[in-house]
Amino acid sequence: MEKDCLFCKISHGQMKTDLLFENDHLVVFRDINPHAPVHLLIVPKRHIRSINDLTESDNRILAEMIMTARQMAKKEKVNVSGYKLLFNVEKGGGQVIFHLHLHLIGGWDK
Numbered sequence: 001m002e003k004d005c006l007f008c009k010i011s012h013g014q015m016k017t018d019l020l021f022e023n024d025h026l027v028v029f030r031d032i033n034p035h036a037p038v039h040l041l042i043v044p045k046r047h048i049r050s051i052n053d054l055t056e057s058d059n060r061i062l063a064e065m066i067m068t069a070r071q072m073a074k075k076e077k078v079n080v081s082g083y084k085l086l087f088n089v090e091k092g093g094g095q096v097i098f099h100l101h102l103h104l105i106g107g108w109d110k
């Protein structure tokens, strides 16, 4: 856990946030500044800076993030209408929080 990392704090329960889902490896919560009616963040508990920092040993967490996003899309009832899954990578890619997270964005028809 990184001392000054916001998503480390949220995922380790050190900053009060309503979690929509939690297991041993990841948490899901709503984006504070949503870009669509449904905007969730899927965040691994382990601190990984960005997609650039993944190694072969991270294949499992990456797959789990995507499969969790898929389940959350169903729970939020956007699976049929459709949604986007997005990783912003580093500053030029729009990343502002340097702890890996997957955006689930959808619900425009709501």
Ligand code: AMP
Binding pocket: 006, 017, 029, 030, 031, 032, 033, 034, 041, 087, 088, 094, 095, 096, 097, 098
């Ligand atoms: P990125 O630009 O990919 O780094 O996305 C970071 C996202 O985190 C942005 O969409 C922010 O709105 C969101 N965010 C920042 N602080 C919080 C917070 N405390 N709770 C929920 N979402 C947050």
Ligand code: ZN
Binding pocket: 001, 002, 005, 006, 007, 008, 009, 046, 047, 048, 098, 099
């Ligand atoms: Zn972190």
